[in-house]
Amino acid sequence: MSPGKVLQPVLKMKVDELFLCWLSQPATQLTLKDCLRRIKNEEKTDVGNGDSGNGKNERLANPNSSSRQCVLGDARLPLMSFSPPQLSTTLPLATPASPRNVSNVRATRRSSGTRVVQTKKEETLPPSLSQNIPTFYFPRGCPKEKVNIDAVIAKIERTFSEFPNERATLEDMGKVAKACECPLYWKGPLFYCAGGERTGYVSVHKFVAMWRKILQTCYDDAAKFVHLLMNPGCNYLVQEDFIPFLQDVVNSHPGLSFLKEASEFHSRYITTVIQRIFYTVNRSWSGKITCNELRKSNFLQNVALLEEEADINQLTEYFSYEHFYVIYCKFWELDTDHDLYIDRKDLARHNDHAISTRMIERIFSGAVTRGRKAQKDGKISYADFVWFLISEEDKKTPTSIEYWFRCMDLDGDGALSMYELEYFYEEQCQKLDNMAIEPLPFEDCLCQMLDLVKPQCEGNEILYHL
Structure with a gap:
């Protein structure tokens, strides 16, 4: 420090230090909490005790006793009953003749008497936000208010009473599906979910127990359909889950009766339909159809139309046999060895070499395919070709746009x-x-x-x- 410079203390730092010291005392915190409680209860709060100046000095001289009284018994004790430890109890009082004493007397007179702080009456608080915001997320569908489950079960039991020993086979499940208020071609999923595949029939007790559980946990058609087809412990559908359902459609739909004698085409048709389902419904490209994705699609509406439309070729979005025939014939022309896999040279011949070599390389790189084995061998499967051909023929659909976008996004940065x-x-x-x-x-x-x-x-x- 340069000579002659006067050292000036920073008073604000010391005041802040004393305030924090006072505020950190347990007695102070309890007093503040008690005052806050009384303010909330609209009680009067005594901020100071003006009986005499001596009383104030006594509290300063003995902070422990006054603080304890404030905490333990007297709810009207002053808010600031704590004296900083820097003040000594042996400090002499100023003489009456001194100016300091005069100022103390004036301050004492100004503070004499109890000052009452009238708290402002609080307005009634609105209920909590959780009470105002209704539930908006229903992963298994929005619950319906008026659903008489017992009436539905009674109707199902009456339907089962028409069958021998109250057991339904797969051929009988059409009536059961109607009793459950489901589309006709839900009969296969209903049958297999109730364990009919193991025994060849479904008893009324097993079916009622299964359907009651679904009614109690699933509240719309999408959630029910996913529950019927999914594997235990899952909440989504993979491609294999659709095979029993579609096999029943092939076996029982009048528009596909000619396929009964050509069983070798069953798997080709089912594969094509499954790929078209995932192409349209599975917008996340995860290979797993969730309730939400199924709910947003029109697939279940098309399943309901299977019952009304005898000509399956009219259902052009998923089930058309003519569409399957065109797709499979194009693949058959490229697959010269007929092993249901094609390589880069085979795909290059598509549409008179319309696809560029660089784009073919991207298709075989795995950017838009899922079969790891096929990618390793440098080939794509028939299922991958279905995606390619649909995207090639119609480039305006969301999935088609994303298909070619993924192919062109070389670095995968979106x-x-x-x-x-x-x-x-x-x-x-x-x-x-x-x-x-x-x-x-x-x-x-x-x-x-x-x-x-x-x-x-x-x-x-x-x-x-x-």
């Missing part, structure tokens, strides 16, 4: 950069040059694309924009 677009455009330019056609410069093509898409992030196109 955005198409200008470099990735140019990478695939180069090969198309080479094809045009080979046909003596002048290609459009990439810069001009890029400007046209950006004008159409108008991406929010300059220089990148994300799936949302498409």
